[in-house]
Amino acid sequence: MDTELNPLQQAVIDALGVPPDWEPLPAEIVVSIEAQLTEALAPIKDLFTPEDPLRINKHHIATVHGCEKYHVLNRQSQFAWNINTVRGTIAHKAIELLINWRGAVIPSEIVDAAITSVAENPRESASDFIISLPAHELAELRGAVVGAVSNFLECFPPIRPQWRPLVEYSASYSLFGGTVLFTSRMDLVLGHPGRKVIIDLKTGRLTPTHRDDLRFYALIETLRSRQPPRSLGSYSLDSARLDEEDVTEGLLQSAVRRTANGTLLIADLVLKTRQPEVRPGFQCRWCPENETCEVGMKYLRQL
Numbered sequence: 001m002d003t004e005l006n007p008l009q010q011a012v013i014d015a016l017g018v019p020p021d022w023e024p025l026p027a028e029i030v031v032s033i034e035a036q037l038t039e040a041l042a043p044i045k046d047l048f049t050p051e052d053p054l055r056i057n058k059h060h061i062a063t064v065h066g067c068e069k070y071h072v073l074n075r076q077s078q079f080a081w082n083i084n085t086v087r088g089t090i091a092h093k094a095i096e097l098l099i100n101w102r103g104a105v106i107p108s109e110i111v112d113a114a115i116t117s118v119a120e121n122p123r124e125s126a127s128d129f130i131i132s133l134p135a136h137e138l139a140e141l142r143g144a145v146v147g148a149v150s151n152f153l154e155c156f157p158p159i160r161p162q163w164r165p166l167v168e169y170s171a172s173y174s175l176f177g178g179t180v181l182f183t184s185r186m187d188l189v190l191g192h193p194g195r196k197v198i199i200d201l202k203t204g205r206l207t208p209t210h211r212d213d214l215r216f217y218a219l220i221e222t223l224r225s226r227q228p229p230r231s232l233g234s235y236s237l238d239s240a241r242l243d244e245e246d247v248t249e250g251l252l253q254s255a256v257r258r259t260a261n262g263t264l265l266i267a268d269l270v271l272k273t274r275q276p277e278v279r280p281g282f283q284c285r286w287c288p289e290n291e292t293c294e295v296g297m298k299y300l301r302q303l
């Protein structure tokens with residue numbers, strides 16, 4: 001028997017459900033966008049090797065379109081976990097557990113199971129960070145994720161098995177014999193091939209960058225599976241807000257242009273064929289150079 005949905009849950013179904021007149025995009029579009037990407041990236045065709053490919057993900061594309069110097073600094077530095085980043089990881093794990101949870105659904109129990117699952121899995125890179133947290137920070141993390149999971153339970157419709165949910169779904173696509181490699185990891189994918197809905201679950205506020213990230217995912221999934229997804233959505237676990245858009249030919253073409261432009265810029269910077277450009281923006285707030293970079297310091301003083 002169907003569970004009665006509250007108005008917020010129903011709004012998500014209304015936004016992401018398959019419209020009666022929906023039709024998949026023509027198959028030729030996949031060939032066309034692949035040809036556009038291949039042609040645009042032809043200048044870097046022979047500049048990398050399968051052993052050491054040019055790796056591109058959504059974060060690389062987003063940062064290189066901001067400040068190139070910040071992008072280079074990010075690429076060079078080792079990723080370090082902090083409470084904010086690990087919060088997203090635990091929230092995703094909790095939602096993954098929730099989808100397969102049997103018995104009473106109690107957010108704090110699911111979050112505890114998620115923390116244990118990540119902490120005790122040596123293949124999880126967040127494992128050591130979680131184990132090293134002092135008790136008060138672990139309690140803070142737990143509280144924040146319990147809040148996010150409670151919001152998800154209250155505002156997102158219960159996920160049915162027939163929607164074929166996939167959490168932390170990885171997809172990749174390569175060009176030129178594996179020398180340029182695009183990778184993606186999607187928080188939540190619902191639906192059958194050819195009509196998938198890709199959802200990014202956000203623990204912070206929604207920003208325009210989130211749409212660009214999802215369009216990148218749509219492009220990689222289209223090229224990998226040869227079938228465009230149907231729809232994209234950023235879902236804020238904090239505000240229970242969904243920002244969704246349909247996948248169209250125009251959306252995929254815009255993703256090709258942004259991805260191709262960004263990839264060419266990244267190739268220049270990786271090969272050091274020019275100096276990175278400095279462009280101030282919101283990223284200056286957490287840039288490691290923000291106490292020495294004149295441009296960034298001036299920008300921050302004006303905020």
Ligand code: SF4
Pocket residue numbers: 067068069070278279280281283284287288289290293294295296297
């Ligand atoms: S402080 Fe701002 S402008 Fe300067 S390098 Fe960092 S991100 Fe770029």
